[in-house]
Amino acid sequence: MASQDREPGRYELRDPDVRLMLQVRDDDAAAFEELMLRYQHRVLRVLEHLAPNRSEAEDLTQEVFLRVFRARKSYTPDSKFSTWLFTIVHRVASNARRNQARRRESQLPATPSGQVAHGGMEQLVQATTGSMPSRVMAKVEMREIVRAALTHLNPRQRMAVLLNKFEGMSYADIAETMGVSVSAVKSLLSRARVTLKDVLEPYLAQGRRPRSENGSGPWSPL
Template sequence: MSSELLEQQLEARDPDVRLMIQVRDDVQGAFEVLVERYQHRLVGILGHLVGRKEEAEDLTQEVFLRIYRARKGYRPRAKFSTWLFTIANNLALNHLRGKGRNPSTTPGGDGSSSQERALAREGTPSAQMRQVELSEVVRDALDILGEDQKMAVLLNKFEDMSYSEIADVMGRSEAAIKSLLARARNHLREQLEPYLKTGQRGA
């Protein structure tokens, strides 16, 4: 398939590719729409990866800055989200290497998602407590994974990406991603099973 035909197909299928082409062509307001569409999703995933919300927000700004700087050379080769999360993954890994691979957390900077907070506000007080605690248990379980496993799980569960899309983001083969996710799910199951059986942390 020619690159021109691929671009046409991607533009027809992916509204975010069309939006990025508008950014490339300096259509007024297009970049702001793009930021609004992906900002919270990026902060959520990067928050899980780097451990601090403030750092996740800084990295998210850097992702958008790189996209804006690269806009004139943009030629779609895959879904827009694949390109965006490839940039985010590379930035996060470089950031963690620079820190010596030690994600840290601070109060209010745990990378918890707006969906988790919204769920925690619903229902009875005991249901709220259980939801907040379950969110913490899931985050703790994710933290035992290596960066590659964690990124693969986050893209698969939060972004609903296929194995092939995750492989593109992470520069791996599809078979490697399947293996990575299988190991990650086993680790997560081992960590979460005691809590799901008893409802108690560390049981």
């Protein structure tokens, strides 16, 4: 199976997005736009859970597509297009996290309001649900709780979860995207799912809001 996957032209035949990317390599602007339309929301969806806010996630998404465009001449169809693309997403997110950590080191300690923005789940939920009808409020509250639960994962676990859950990637594809072994992915996902279960269990069982994870924002170090 693995040897079949490495066959030259294999992905070109099987993956229409690989064919589009090959057109981009030949400076076809329409093909690039088509690829963007197909993938931008998927990339943004992943980066939204890795970046501190939507605006930062949008900037990173644009950075991803700029990199895709810059790398077009050296593109070779050695894997599925989505695997190649999310490898870039992973690198962009990792770089951004490192830069953020460097900036944080050179700045004063975070203000209490900053901590609330990242980890104060209850304040966050109250702020978003204060003036809404109860059913809508419950839905919004649940989303915020799930979103906040993801911040309990370290960035590598979160990346593995997002690729597995949202992109439906196999362990092998996640391993290729993140540049780790399949057994490492298995371990990352197992720990992540156990953490999610532990954090969300009180909410599932009794409707209680889980404890907040102060100081563990999306860019929290590994």
